[in-house]
Each structure stands twice: as structure tokens, then as C-alpha cells.
Amino acid sequence: MNPFSLDREIARLILLQRIELSTPFVKKLRKILGRYIFTNFVSKYLISKNLISKNYKLKMLEEFNDLKNHINFNGKKILSIGAGMCGLELIIKSNTNKCEFSIIEKNYVSKKVRYGWDEKNFEAYNNLQLLNSFLLNNGMKQKEFKIYDFDKDKLPIESFDLIISLYSLDYHYDFGFYKNYLNDILTPQTNLIFDTIRPNYFEKFFDSVKIIKKQDQTTHKSCRVICGGYKFNDK
Numbered sequence: 001m002n003p004f005s006l007d008r009e010i011a012r013l014i015l016l017q018r019i020e021l022s023t024p025f026v027k028k029l030r031k032i033l034g035r036y037i038f039t040n041f042v043s044k045y046l047i048s049k050n051l052i053s054k055n056y057k058l059k060m061l062e063e064f065n066d067l068k069n070h071i072n073f074n075g076k077k078i079l080s081i082g083a084g085m086c087g088l089e090l091i092i093k094s095n096t097n098k099c100e101f102s103i104i105e106k107n108y109v110s111k112k113v114r115y116g117w118d119e120k121n122f123e124a125y126n127n128l129q130l131l132n133s134f135l136l137n138n139g140m141k142q143k144e145f146k147i148y149d150f151d152k153d154k155l156p157i158e159s160f161d162l163i164i165s166l167y168s169l170d171y172h173y174d175f176g177f178y179k180n181y182l183n184d185i186l187t188p189q190t191n192l193i194f195d196t197i198r199p200n201y202f203e204k205f206f207d208s209v210k211i212i213k214k215q216d217q218t219t220h221k222s223c224r225v226i227c228g229g230y231k232f233n234d235k
Contacts, residue, residue: 003050005138008049011049013130014052020059039110056085068095071193074099078100079103079185080102082167086134102156103131105147105148107149109125163191163194164193166224175194196223206229208228211224212224212225
């Protein structure tokens with residue numbers, strides 16, 4: 001398995017998005033030195049680019065192998081919300097045919113990385129220019145994806161076959177931040193995959209809420225769900 005092609009800046013962003021990919025030593029430094037020093041010093045200078053690249057690809061392959069048992073990705077028009085550096089999207093593209101991606105992300109790095117629930121949806125650990133370069137450098141063509149800045153761009157109002165938001169929508173911040181937008185783009189055929197601690201809550205919005213994985217090792221002890229059959233009369 002060849003690791004992803006990336007530089008130290010991109011490796012840093014991946015680390016900030018997924019601390020579990022780092023070494024025990026770096027994780028310990030974060031606890032000792034605090035979030036600010038970790039974000040602005042440790043993540044820049046005390047990381048292994050090669051290790052993060054290898055671990056990130058392995059994790060994205062694991063995510064893809066879990067999902068492909070439930071979803072046929074071929075020919076799908078996919079919206080990714082809060083996808084980080086889109087390693088999963090790269091894996092999907094390399095293993096399927098004719099997928100198109102729209103990607104909604106934020107475009108700044110918070111001064112202090114705070115993992116867990118974000119009540120105001122202000123936390124962000126990304127750079128959209130680097131994200132664009134990362135996708136191109138790892139085999140995705142420019143015509144196959146579009147990136148939208150959540151805070152500045154007009155979000156795409158169109159139908160999608162599949163919406164993916166792992167460890168983001170209703171895991172890092174409340175589903176309500178996107179509810180009005182999702183009202184405008186969901187169709188009865190759209191499947192929505194995300195992580196939540198309250199799968200039963202979504203039964204009032206969707207005809208089908210299927211738990212496909214229980215995340216007992218995560219902070220929130222969440223469930224990964226696939227929702228389908230959006231109930232338009234609940235707008």
C-alpha cells in the first residue's frame with residue numbers, strides 16, 4: 001500500500017483533525033503543554049509526516065471497507081460535509097467509477113484545537129487551498145470535485161445521491177446547523193451517513209434510520225447511521 005502524497009503542512013492539518021493518527025508521545029505532549037502550544041508549535045514541528053500519511057490512509061481504507069458493505073458508490077453524486085482532507089473521498093474515487101464530489105469545509109485553523117462537541121460550530125482545522133492540492137496530487141481530477149467554503153460561499157442547491165459527514169454532523173456540532181440547508185437538497189432517494197449519539201431522534205425526519213456501526217471507543221460512544229427516505233412534510 002502506497003501512502004498518500006502530502007507535505008508537512010497537510011500532515012499537520014490531518015493531525016489536527018485526527019489526533020488518533022499520531023504517536024503516544026505527541027498525544028502526551030498535547031496533554032502536558034495544552035491545546036494552544038500543541039496547535040501552534042507541536043503540530044508544526046514535532047510530527048512525522050510519513051507516519052501520519054501511512055496511518056491516515058489505513059484509517060480511510062478501514063472506513064471505506066466498512067461503508068462499501070452498505071453503499072454502492074459507483075456513479076454516485078456525493079456531498080461531503082466536514083470531510084477534513086477528504087482521504088475517504090480519495091479512496092472512494094480510486095475504488096469506484098464515475099463519482100462526483102461536492103465538499104463543504106471551513107477554511108481556517110482555530111488557535112486552540114478542541115476535540116468533542118462544538119456548541120457554536122466555530123472550530124475549524126483546514127486550509128481549502130491545501131485541500132485542493134492534496135486531492136489533485138493524489139489522483140483526483142479537478143472536474144471531479146468542487147470545494148465550498150462554509151462561511152463564504154453559496155452552498156450547492158442540488159440533489160445528491162449520498163451525503164457523508166463522518167465524525168462531524170451531529171458528532172462535532174449539532175445537526176441543526178445544517179437542517180435548513182439539508183431541507184433544500186435532500187430527496188426521498190438520498191442516503192445520509194453520519195455519526196450520532198441519538199439515532200432515534202432522526203426517526204422523525206427519515207423513514208429509515210439504520211445503525212451500521214457502534215463506536216464504543218469514541219469519546220461520545222456514538223453510532224454510525226444511514227438515513228434514507230426524507231420526510232418532506234416535516235420541513
